[in-house]
Amino acid sequence: MSDVTGGEGRELRALMARVPSVERVMASAVFEPLIADYGRTQTLTMLRATLDAWRTDAQAGRASVDALTDTMLGHAVSLRLAKHTQSRVRSVFNLTGTVLHTNLGRALLPDEAVRAVADVLTRPANLEFDLDTGARGDRDDLVNDLICELTGAEAATVVNNNAAAVLLTLSALAPRKEVIVSRGELVEIGGAFRIPDIMSRAGAKLREVGTTNRTHLKDYDEAINAKTALLMKVHCSNYAVTGFTKEVTTAELAPLARERGLPVAVDLGSGTLVDLAQWGLPREATVRETVEAGADLVTFSGDKLLGGPQAGLIVGRKDLIAKIKKHPLKRALRVGKLTLAALEAVLRLYRSPETLQTRLTTLRLLTRPADAMRLAAERIQPALQRMTGDAFAVACEPMFSQIGSGALPVDVLPSYGLTVRLAGGKRAGGQLNRIEKKLRAMPRPVIGRIADGALWLDLRCLEEFDEAAFIAQLEGEGA
Template sequence: MNDVTGGDGSELRALMARVPSVERVLASAVFEPLIADYGRTQTLAMLRATLDAWRAGAQAGHASVDALTDTMLGHAVSLRLAKHAQSRVRSVFNLTGTVLHTNLGRALLPDEAVRAVADALTRPANLEFDLDTGARGDRDDLINDLICELTGAEAATVVNNNAAAVLLTLSALAPRKEVVVSRGELVEIGGAFRIPDIMNRAGAKLREVGTTNRTHLKDYEEAINARTALLMKVHCSNYAMSGFTKEVTTAELAPLARERGVSVAVDLGSGTLVDLTQWGLPREATVRETIEAGADLVTFSGDKLLGGPQAGLIVGRKELIAKIKKHPLKRALRVGKLTLAALEAVLRLYRSPETLQTRLTTLRLLTRPADCMRLAAERIRPALQRMTGDAFVVATEPMFSQIGSGALPVDVLPSYGLTVRLASGKRAGGQLNRIEKKLRGLPRPVIGRIADGALWLDLRCLEEADEAAFIAQLQGEDA
């Protein structure tokens, strides 16, 4: 190191004179592969940034002349280029125990959907072209029949998420009119999405009925007037009430709505298309059941229990869907060819319910046997123990997963995974946070959760195909 803090500055000037010519360094053999991989423009910018950082260090009195060799500069520039080129969207290992994790992208697409998206990416498609007539077509027609087949609805349309589906429905059917909702269903979900706020943005007037814990049919009946456009039910995402409660079902609400000449809209949220209890999962009302119960419109997500891409589906009576599709907001909220390609591929899987558990990624993860995860934990434990060191104890333990994204918020799934605790038995504090941060800093970040003095790594979402790469990464090997 060079001490250049004192004297008349001659030492600093001499040190600065050692900085090599940028053009000479770029022409060296060390930089040839960097220019080939990243291009001359980026490589030049990173070399200049590296030299600027060295100069700043020299002025502060701590700069090494060795850092100015072609080899050292090449290494430093290579690190900068790799970091600069790294995508901000990165694959991670989801070991949080939440299958449909909103912050980690919710549902994973099955192979059929991935192939469909790849095909739509690389070839022109009949997005809005009617192959039968040769005229312009409607993009909703690509999946309308399939959605109706699976839900029993008369018509359907698709927008970019369920919040958009609710917003569009209210904007098209209830501007300057009243929408009746139970106080117990005025929910707020992730990202501060509140039903009253959405109604206000849509130009609809909220008419609250009942109380937080109990709403009766007569509450809806007394609220209906000449300005009423919709009776609306909202899925209570992320929470559940128990005890002295009462809600009015769609089947109870529908006859009243028909008698009084208004429509019933149900925001079903997660929106499953099949009875999950056949696979031992908790009960959730299906879209078809909601339609059959008398709902005129149902909105639900594509990337939750459905297991598809991010999308908001609106299904129901043909005349109402037609009115919704004519609203100017529909164009702003419509989905592109990639979403439609993925959604169609996922929906087609539902035509073969006997193979759905193995082919639909979301359902496969939700129904993984706990014993499979236990055996995986035993295989992974030695590598994680070596990585964390003797100060920690890594153990295989039973735990509970959850579905996530507001679906069945109080229901849990028996699972297995690994816990990391201090060997001393003391509360880990900052030491455990450092382990968690180290796992997040791996080439493919590992996302777990800290609770009750331990780091929990639930293995429900780590399938066998990824297990070897996961272990190799813990061991510091190329995965």
Template sequence: MSDVTSVELKSLMARVPSVERVMASAGMAPLVGEYGRTQALAALRRILDDWRCDAQAGRACVDALGEARLVQAVGAALAERARGKVRSVFNLTGTVLHTNLGRALLPDEAVQAVVEVLTRPANLEFDLASGNRGDRDDLIDELICELTGAEAATVVNNNAAAVLLVLSALASKKEVIVSRGELVEIGGAFRIPDIMSRAGAKLREVGTTNRTHLKDYDEVIGARTALLMKVHCSNYAISGFTKEVALQELASLAKARQVPVAVDLGSGTLVDLTQWGLPRETTVRETIEAGADLVTFSGDKLLGGPQAGLIVGRRDLVAKIKKHPLKRALRVGKLTLAALEPVLRLYRAPEFLCERLTTLRLFTRPADDMRNTAERIAPALLRFVGEAFSIAVEPMFSQIGSGALPVDVLPSYGLTIRLASGKRAGRQLNALEKKLRELPRPVIGRIADDALRLDMRCLESRDETAFIAQLQALDTRA
């Protein structure tokens, strides 16, 4: 790429239209009307500056200075700049509670409640009965206690925050006893030992990675012990020669030694999932009934609600937690509370839960339903990917995700894309996967076993039409 001569450069620069002329053109009027003159003018100047840089480097295209081309370039730049960073996608990964894709989808009741508080004032901290200032926890703590059997409850912005707040409020400068086999790390390198350190608590490990006995706890309880803590190993499982202390045993010991027991359930569920053929997971109520003094769990995992961390348990302990300065820093806003309450209300009618709670509906979606979806979208997808690829409807295995029930899978159906030639297709599949991610509404699948797999579990009927329409609207041969 050679530099242009000064004479040539001067000739090229003479062709640059004036900014005023382009801004006054008929084509710019709609863009100014939509985005405003300030943004349109800035975009035009950036485009012309880029063209001048290209001209100096000898790679300028004079045709780009045409009025129509400039208006088109400004429109494209403004549209790209206006497009939000947070975008809806098609989750065809097979992971229902996908941390990177937003976890639980809210039911319609929660969405409507959020819209209501977004557009109207609400009694966030106003007691309508007394006319005085209220506590935002009062909006949902009675409902949470009803569903869990706890004496009191409070809500913060996620379960990690809940654990941090419990430790900060109850165990600062004191010891917390935890089995070595429960010192978990979850996504984002969140580790129980690290969070204890940040909370000012001293970790006291007992037992071994695979085996911990009741006497291990009993032998180290002392004057500086603030809590006995159990942590649900939600994102892994240890099998073989193992032993853990049941919560009932630990609670009996704790009561005798007058030390509270806190349980981090992680992906806490409020109902027995086995009634829908799903894997067994201990409920929050069962944990309370087994003797836990405090339980923390997530709102946006198995519960199927918004991102939140719930703390339930003894009234005196929850009261102390709520008085800690961190509680204000970690409290939730009106949008979370507005979404959480209707989700919790759905649990009052468990016979309708499978239909009304989006997360549970996706967990229990019939295999025939997913297979039929795959068959309906296969023709449009085949035209999109082109003749170089083959598409087959095949059985798959989904997973719950977000650390919940990590070793359990859900039988599913989806589309498998391979090279039509039967050859290995690493580079081509990566390019196709990228092409799907670059669609107006990105399609997110997964590559495994030399094939691109699109699991249909999370593609319900109301999104199926949009999925097909998007593919049909594109020029598949371009």
């Protein structure tokens, strides 16, 4: 090896003269597979970048002519190409303990939905084509009947998320008019998205009634005036007020609204189509129950408790849905064929409630037995211990998961997983952060959480079919 350490002009010029011709290197046998895989343009760009980096090192006295062989250049360019072409959207291991993790994509789609999306990705589909008449159709027709069947609503429409559903509803039904909402329901969801702000953007005027902890029916009644467009309830899905509280239910509010000739809109947030209590999960009002309680409109998410793709569903009275669909914002907020294909496939699963727990991924994860997670933790523990080294103690421990995405915020699910602490009971300091960063840097990043002096890896979302790949990655075999 001929290293340059002095940077003398004559030696530097002699070293620079050793830089091979770009065209000659590109024509070498080493670069043939790279060009075949990545194309000539990208490969050439990365080769030039590699040689430029070498020249910079040479000027600083850090370069070696060994790096200029075809083999070494091929290796360096291959690494650059792999990094340059790696997708920014990457599959990860979600070991945070949060099933519907907003930052990790929320609900995972079941196989039926994946197959449906793949089908419309590769073949033309009747997105807006009526196969019975041969005329142009309405894309909502692909899922409307199914949504109405499962919710008991007269009509339905779909937009790209629940925030869009609320925005569109207010824009269509309450421009320049008042919307009455309990002060205790003026929620803020992720990204500092607030109900008062969305009302303002929709051109509606917020009329608060009641107090943070107590609102009565007479508060709504006394607030109604000639400018009132609708009464609105917002499900407090990401927090809970306890103690001396009073809430006006939809069933209580609906008669007043009918008497005064006003519609009631309910933003259910997460939204569920089935009673979760039958699987031992916390009770949550279903969309059908809300409709039957007298709500004229209900909005909810597709990618939370429903277990489907990102979408916002609006269900309710036929005349109100028709008015919403005519608003210009509907076209801007509509969903595409991929969302509709996935949503229809997920909704069809609800027709067979006896198999829903195994076929709907979200429900399967939420109801996963703690014993299954404990056994998985025991199988994974040796590999994680070897990866972290003797300086750390890896233990199998019970822990608590949460549903996530604002759904049932005060409820937790008994779970099991692995903890990493500094051996000997010492304070970890920044050493746990280095382990956590190392896990995130793996080919398939591992996302856990640091709390109470330990790194917690909750195994609720690591299903058995992924376990072998996870262990192999820990052992350095890739995944």
